Each structure stands twice: as C-alpha cells, then as structure tokens.
Amino acid sequence: MSEPVPKPVTASTRLAAVWGAPIRHSASPAMHNAAFAVLGLDWRYLACEVEPERLAVALEGARVMGFCGVNLTVPHKRLALEMMDVLDPSAEAWGAVNTVVFEAENAEGVWTPVGLLKNFRGPVRLRGYNTDADAIVRSLREDLLMEPRGARVLLLGAGGAGRAAALRLADEGVETLWLQNRTESKAVELAAEIADRFPAVDVRTGLPDSDVEFILNATSSGLKAEDPIPLDLEAYPVARADAVYDMIYRPSETPLLKAAREAGCRTANGLGMLLYQGAAAFELWTQRPAPIEAMRAALVREVYGTGEPR
Ligand SMILES: NC(=O)c1ccc[n+]([C@@H]2O[C@H](COP(=O)([O-])OP(=O)(O)OC[C@H]3O[C@@H](n4cnc5c(N)ncnc54)[C@H](OP(=O)(O)O)[C@@H]3O)[C@@H](O)[C@H]2O)c1
Structure with a gap:
C-alpha cells in the first residue's frame, strides 16, 4: 500500500x-x-x-x-x-x-x-x-508481559521519567521498589515521597538484596554509544531479574539490554x-x-x- x-x-x-x-x-x-x-x-x-x-x-x-x-x-x-x-x-x-x-x-x-x-x-x-506514566505501564504489560501488581522491581533513574514511573508503579501496587540513582539524594527524596503517598509499598534505595521480577532503566545512560551501563553488574548481576525494560529506544538495544538478553532475561526497549x-x-x-x-x-x-x- x-x-x-x-x-x-x-x-x-x-x-x-x-x-x-x-x-x-x-x-x-x-x-x-x-x-x-x-x-x-x-x-x-x-x-x-x-x-x-x-x-x-x-x-x-x-x-x-x-x-x-x-x-x-x-x-x-x-x-x-x-x-x-x-x-x-x-x-x-x-x-x-x-x-x-x-x-x-x-x-x-x-x-x-x-x-x-x-x-x-x-x-x-x-x-x-x-502521558508517560500510563504509557510505561501499558508497554510493560504488552511488550514485556510484566504485571506490576505484587512485583519486586529495581528502577534505575530518578529524573522526570524515572520519577513518573516510580510513582505510577507504586500506584499499580508493586510489592517492593528499589530506587537506584547516580545522585543518591534524588532517590532518597523520591523514596520518601512514595513511602508517604503509598504506604503499602515497600520502597528502598540502593540495590536489591533479592531477585526481582524486572529492572526498569529510566536513566539516559545508553543514549550515546560511549555511555556506561547504568547498573553495576558485579554488584547486581542482571540475571537476577526475569526481565529488563529500557526506556531508551535508540539505540534499539542498549548495552544494558544486550547484557540482559545474553543473561537469558526477557527484554524490551522503550518503543512501546x-x-x-x-x-x-x-x-x-x-x-x-x-x-x-x-x-x-x-x-x-x-x-x-x-x-x-x-
Ligand atoms: N520511550 C519513551 O517514550 C521515553 C519517555 C520518557 C523518557 N525516556 C527516556 O528515559 C530517559 C530519562 O529521561 P528523563 O526525562 O527522566 O531525563 P532526566 O530528567 O534528564 O533524568 C536523567 C536520569 O538519568 C540519570 N543519568 C544520566 N546520565 C547517567 C549516567 N551516565 N549514569 C547513570 N545515570 C545517569 C540521571 O541521574 P542524576 O539524577 O544523577 O543526574 C537521571 O536519573 C532518557 O533516556 C529518555 O530518552 C523514554
């Protein structure tokens, strides 16, 4: 056509x-x-x-x-x-x-x-x-077959998109939410807001002490070829997640998504x-x-x- x-x-x-x-x-x-x-x-x-x-x-x-x-x-x-x-x-x-x-x-x-x-x-x-917050939840369900309710989630990034995703996931009823951000104070501030607004959610900062259902990258690290993976893979191997979602869609496979695919995780980029x-x-x-x-x-x-x- x-x-x-x-x-x-x-x-x-x-x-x-x-x-x-x-x-x-x-x-x-x-x-x-x-x-x-x-x-x-x-x-x-x-x-x-x-x-x-x-x-x-x-x-x-x-x-x-x-x-x-x-x-x-x-x-x-x-x-x-x-x-x-x-x-x-x-x-x-x-x-x-x-x-x-x-x-x-x-x-x-x-x-x-x-x-x-x-x-x-x-x-x-x-x-x-x-319109980002609803979009991320819809895309997680459709593209990654992930249900946020009751899930343990590691969220990387606490900028505009990370913050919207964290609050929206808390509203969906995730069980435990770990917030990890390069500037730690922003993750701490966001965790305090979530604890206040969504007391049923177990919100923590830093890396998880257990396996998680999914990792969500909401940092901008990965947009450029020389960017580092926004997760210390020695401290938290990506294989500890069932699935990894990267909000970045160009490149279509960031180094984080590549590592996740190679570790056997389901992956999706931010196109959805x-x-x-x-x-x-x-x-x-x-x-x-x-x-x-x-x-x-x-x-x-x-x-x-x-x-x-x-
Ligand atoms: N697919 C979509 O529709 C969609 C929608 C929205 C956003 N996004 C993508 O999501 C990403 C974040 O967008 P945003 O609007 O939240 O941007 P933002 O407000 O500028 O926040 C950027 C985030 O990335 C972190 N960061 C930047 N460089 C880093 C590095 N080298 N290592 C680790 N962390 C780093 C920042 O940490 P600090 O707090 O320490 O600076 C902050 O948490 C972008 O890549 C954007 O393209 C995609």
Missing part, C-alpha cells in the same frame, strides 16, 4: 513539536507526521534542540506563534512543572510534564485546544499533562512507551482517535529501518 502524501505546508498548517537536549535521536516526528498524514490533517510535527535555560523562552515563542502542542523530553519534564498556566491532574500526580496543550477561549468563552480553533484572539494558556505516550498526546491536541497502527509502523521503520522490530 502506498504511503499517504502529507498536505503541503501553508500558512494554515498547524504546528506541534518535541523539544529536548539532545533531540536528534527522537523518533517522535516520524510517528506524529505519519499520524497526521494518514488522517489527512494539515499539521506538522518538528523536533527542536532546546537547552533547559531556554525552555521558558521557547514556550513563550510557541505561545505567540500559535503552536498547538509540544512534547518535552530530557531534561525538561520536571522544569516545565513551574512553567505551565494549568497542570492537569496527571502532571500533578506523576510530578512531570511531557505534553503541553496550548489552549485559547472559543466563541463561548470555553478554554479549548488551539488545534481545534480556526480563529482565536486573546490569551493562550499552557496546560501541562503527563514512546508509542503510547505519543498517541495520548496526539489525542489531546487533535481530539481525534490516534491511528495507533500507522504510528507504530512509522516508529518501527524509523528505528529499525525495516518492517520488523527484531
């Missing part, structure tokens, strides 16, 4: 984007532009390198230029909490913003996503959401998480059901260069 041809860019084309630093690895443009094309929407999705000290300026620029939506990735998700006009309960609950919806008032004075409005005057406000967080963002911006299969196919092509993941 031939690929749908995107509409030509005109002065009416609606804009969305992902911002981060680094950003060149991002497969989000391929996924979202495929979705716009398949639905015949006159929208485009860009990727821009935005340094954290420029995030507030970039958001102001997008606000005045009529952007409809923005995704935020490393290292913006926590920072952006302070920069939103309104926080959706998802961003409040999971403590990070990965999706911004630009809103203006419609003719009845109701705040509406800008993407649904042909003409609008007056102020634009920024509403921050978190990217897909589900992106589909949720797409629906918030356009208020249309996301064409999931077209988005998945575009991601697989972009990341693996073929039709098949493995």
Whole structure:
C-alpha cells in the first residue's frame, strides 16, 4: 500500500513539536507526521534542540506563534512543572510534564485546544499533562508481559521519567521498589515521597538484596554509544531479574539490554512507551482517535529501518 502524501505546508498548517537536549535521536516526528498524514490533517510535527535555560523562552515563542502542542523530553519534564498556566491532574500526580496543550477561549468563552480553533484572539494558556506514566505501564504489560501488581522491581533513574514511573508503579501496587540513582539524594527524596503517598509499598534505595521480577532503566545512560551501563553488574548481576525494560529506544538495544538478553532475561526497549505516550498526546491536541497502527509502523521503520522490530 502506498504511503499517504502529507498536505503541503501553508500558512494554515498547524504546528506541534518535541523539544529536548539532545533531540536528534527522537523518533517522535516520524510517528506524529505519519499520524497526521494518514488522517489527512494539515499539521506538522518538528523536533527542536532546546537547552533547559531556554525552555521558558521557547514556550513563550510557541505561545505567540500559535503552536498547538509540544512534547518535552530530557531534561525538561520536571522544569516545565513551574512553567505551565494549568497542570492537569496527571502532571500533578506523576510530578512531570511531557505534553503541553496550548489552549485559547472559543466563541463561548470555553478554554479549548488551539488545534481545534480556526480563529482565536486573546490569551493562550499552557496546560501541562503527563502521558508517560500510563504509557510505561501499558508497554510493560504488552511488550514485556510484566504485571506490576505484587512485583519486586529495581528502577534505575530518578529524573522526570524515572520519577513518573516510580510513582505510577507504586500506584499499580508493586510489592517492593528499589530506587537506584547516580545522585543518591534524588532517590532518597523520591523514596520518601512514595513511602508517604503509598504506604503499602515497600520502597528502598540502593540495590536489591533479592531477585526481582524486572529492572526498569529510566536513566539516559545508553543514549550515546560511549555511555556506561547504568547498573553495576558485579554488584547486581542482571540475571537476577526475569526481565529488563529500557526506556531508551535508540539505540534499539542498549548495552544494558544486550547484557540482559545474553543473561537469558526477557527484554524490551522503550518503543512501546514512546508509542503510547505519543498517541495520548496526539489525542489531546487533535481530539481525534490516534491511528495507533500507522504510528507504530512509522516508529518501527524509523528505528529499525525495516518492517520488523527484531
Ligand atoms: N520511550 C519513551 O517514550 C521515553 C519517555 C520518557 C523518557 N525516556 C527516556 O528515559 C530517559 C530519562 O529521561 P528523563 O526525562 O527522566 O531525563 P532526566 O530528567 O534528564 O533524568 C536523567 C536520569 O538519568 C540519570 N543519568 C544520566 N546520565 C547517567 C549516567 N551516565 N549514569 C547513570 N545515570 C545517569 C540521571 O541521574 P542524576 O539524577 O544523577 O543526574 C537521571 O536519573 C532518557 O533516556 C529518555 O530518552 C523514554
């Protein structure tokens, strides 16, 4: 079947984007532009390198230029909490913003996503959401066949994505959660928050003293070829886990996933998480059901260069 041809860019084309630093690895443009094309929407999705000290300026620029939506990735998700006009309960609950919806008032004075409005005057406000947290749980279930409820989990990383995953896994009812982060104080702080909000969860910092059902990497170590494995494999051999999930999807097999595969663990990369967080963002911006299969196919092509993941 031939690929749908995107509409030509005109002065009416609606804009969305992902911002981060680094950003060149991002497969989000391929996924979202495929979705716009398949639905015949006159929208485009860009990727821009935005340094954290420029995030507030970039958001102001997008606000005045009529952007409809923005995704935020490393290292913006926590920072952006302070920069939103309104926080959706998802961003409040999971403590990070990965999706911004630009809103203006419609003719009845109701705040509406800008993407649904042909003409609008007056102020634009920024509403921050978190679509990562639900996406990670869905991807763990579908791609790794892992049920968080009652599981023992080692979570690596306590940045925006790690924090959202830790809180969401606690909400799912994991039995024991070990938090390990390069900067230990962040893991300690997050553990205290989980102990307070989810007293039924046994939360600890450092490496487990038992086997675990799965290890989840939410650090950015593995994005670059020279990055170290974010787990001391001598102190905690990866074979002590049944399965390993890495939120990184490019490279499609990080050194951690390779070690896990060689040790006989089930493995999955973060492509499924990217897909589900992106589909949720797409629906918030356009208020249309996301064409999931077209988005998945575009991601697989972009990341693996073929039709098949493995
Ligand atoms: N698949 C998806 O849809 C998806 C969604 C969200 C995020 N992600 C991925 O998840 C990762 C984290 O994203 P984020 O938004 O949480 O980023 P972030 O807020 O910048 O946090 C980065 C985390 O990585 C740790 N880290 C960085 N370099 C490290 C190293 N060399 N060794 C050990 N730990 C290191 C940091 O530890 P410190 O606290 O010590 O700095 C921190 O915990 C990124 O790779 C991102 O691409 C994927």
